[in-house]
Amino acid sequence: xxxxxxxxxxxxxxxxxxxxxxxxxxxNILVILMSVELMLNxxxxxxxxxxxxxxxxxxxxxxxxxITVAAAESAVGLGLLIAMFRxxxxxxxxxxxxxxx
Amino acid sequence: MDISPVFFFLxxxxxxxxxxxxxxKKNPVSSAFALVLVFxxxxxxxxxxxxxxxxxxxxxxxxGAIMVLFIFVIMLLNADAPSFDMGxxxxxxxxxxxxxxxALFGVFAYAFxxxxxxxPVGEFTADKVAAAGGNTRVISELMFSEYILPFELTSVLxxxxxxxxxxxxxxxxxxxxxxxxxxx
Numbered sequence: 001x002x003x004x005x006x007x008x009x010x011x012x013x014x015x016x017x018x019x020x021x022x023x024x025x026x027x028n029i030l031v032i033l034m035s036v037e038l039m040l041n042x043x044x045x046x047x048x049x050x051x052x053x054x055x056x057x058x059x060x061x062x063x064x065x066x067i068t069v070a071a072a073e074s075a076v077g078l079g080l081l082i083a084m085f086r087x088x089x090x091x092x093x094x095x096x097x098x099x100x101x
Numbered sequence: 102m103d104i105s106p107v108f109f110f111l112x113x114x115x116x117x118x119x120x121x122x123x124x125x126k127k128n129p130v131s132s133a134f135a136l137v138l139v140f141x142x143x144x145x146x147x148x149x150x151x152x153x154x155x156x157x158x159x160x161x162x163x164x165g166a167i168m169v170l171f172i173f174v175i176m177l178l179n180a181d182a183p184s185f186d187m188g189x190x191x192x193x194x195x196x197x198x199x200x201x202x203x204a205l206f207g208v209f210a211y212a213f214x215x216x217x218x219x220x221p222v223g224e225f226t227a228d229k230v231a232a233a234g235g236n237t238r239v240i241s242e243l244m245f246s247e248y249i250l251p252f253e254l255t256s257v258l259x260x261x262x263x264x265x266x267x268x269x270x271x272x273x274x275x276x277x278x279x280x281x282x283x284x285x
Contacts, residue, residue: 003109006213011113013209017202022124024198030129048152056223061248068255072262074167078174079270085178
């Protein structure tokens with residue numbers, strides 16, 4: 001039973017590109033944050049694949065630290081989202097246009 | 102890599118379908134629940150790749166803590182009632198984003214397919230990890246010896262994250278003659 005490593009890495013690239021498209025096409029900040037989490041997860045799986053392929057634990061240590069950074073990032077990001085909702089009563093990125101007026 | 106192709110393609114297909122649902126569903130609650138399924142499929146693939154600690158952390162931190170935070174904020178803001186995007190038309194932007202994503206995927210797939218197989222550089226082959234007491238034990242020993250400085254810096258990062266989140270999200274305190282009261 002065998003799965004080529006490049007197949008797993010291509011699968012990660014697919015998830016990364018889906019997250020990338022999500023950041024570009026969506027205007028709801030919540031969904032944009034979710035797409036960023038998708039991209040972070042795709043990179044994590046690439047790290048683990050290389051860690052297994054190369055027999056080196058550095059990849060899995062990197063994933064551990066990326067998970068910590070992702071947790072801190074989503075806490076601060078959702079705090080920013082709440083502050084934005086309190087000011088604009090909206091979570092739509094098109095409504096951020098204070099500098100245009 | 103000697104993992105079961107049936108289960109790999111099952112979980113990979115589930116992850117791709119659910120992540121498409123994350124970015125295409127109108128309702129943020131549907132997106133959040135699709136994202137939970139993506140995290141679980143990733144945890145399964147981590148477990149197949151012998152990264153047992155990472156698989157457990159994936160479920161605890163992502164599917165547990167981060168998703169609870171997301172769903173809590175969705176409910177708190179009541180943001181799920183009307184949908185904001187997709188209805189309005191920025192069709193050109195959406196097509197351009199799709200083309201950019203597909204092109205990026207093409208570049209990645211080409212690069213990964215045509216990279217020569219690198220021989221293993223580290224000493225942690227599957228047999229040696231099993232002999233040393235398993236994945237979790239090996240990672241723990243590395244974390245408290247070779248990677249002790251990044252580990253300690255992580256705690257500083259988390260402290261900064263806590264302080265930042267509280268400072269941004271709390272309501273401003275306004276000093277008045279009568280004392281402190283909460284302003285909107």
